[in-house]
Amino acid sequence: MTFLNPAALAASLALFATAALAHDGVHIDDPYARFLPGAKSGAAFFVIENHATVDDRLVAVTSDVAEKTELHTHKMDASGMMQMGPIEGGIAIAAGESHALERGADHVMMMMLTRVPKEGEVIHLTLTFEHAGDVTVEVPVDNHR
Numbered sequence: 001m002t003f004l005n006p007a008a009l010a011a012s013l014a015l016f017a018t019a020a021l022a023h024d025g026v027h028i029d030d031p032y033a034r035f036l037p038g039a040k041s042g043a044a045f046f047v048i049e050n051h052a053t054v055d056d057r058l059v060a061v062t063s064d065v066a067e068k069t070e071l072h073t074h075k076m077d078a079s080g081m082m083q084m085g086p087i088e089g090g091i092a093i094a095a096g097e098s099h100a101l102e103r104g105a106d107h108v109m110m111m112m113l114t115r116v117p118k119e120g121e122v123i124h125l126t127l128t129f130e131h132a133g134d135v136t137v138e139v140p141v142d143n144h145r
Contacts, residue, residue, distance in 0.1 A: 015053075026049070026132040033139045041111045050097055053096075056095075056131045065115055067111070067113070084109075119144075122139065
């Protein structure tokens with residue numbers, strides 16, 4: 001019969017507890033951006049995970065490659081046509097939940113580009129949350145996704 005050393009057991013439990021707290025708050029997963037050659041705008045996509053115990057809301061975003069950056073979504077208008085436009089009031093992310101920003105749905109729209117980033121380059125977004133504050137994200141350009 002094998003017995004665990006109490007000190008080793010305590011150290012192992014502390015390690016697991018630390019790992020569980022590593023993503024306390026907001027975490028951004030799988031970011032990427034698309035910019036077509038010669039484009040005057042681009043878009044970014046990612047998943048927001050809220051590991052906090054309180055609801056949060058993404059209320060603003062800025063970019064290092066655009067003069068104007070907004071949260072956008074696609075909606076169907078009265079005639080059945082899909083329209084893209086800004087999201088009023090931000091994007092809510094409930095405690096313990098996630099929200100995907102993806103093509104054809106909610107996304108970050110970068111307009112009036114100061115330059116067109118190339119494939120494989122990394123841009124920076126600053127996401128502003130009501131509770132988590134500012135979160136800076138490195139976003140690789142992947143025009144093939």
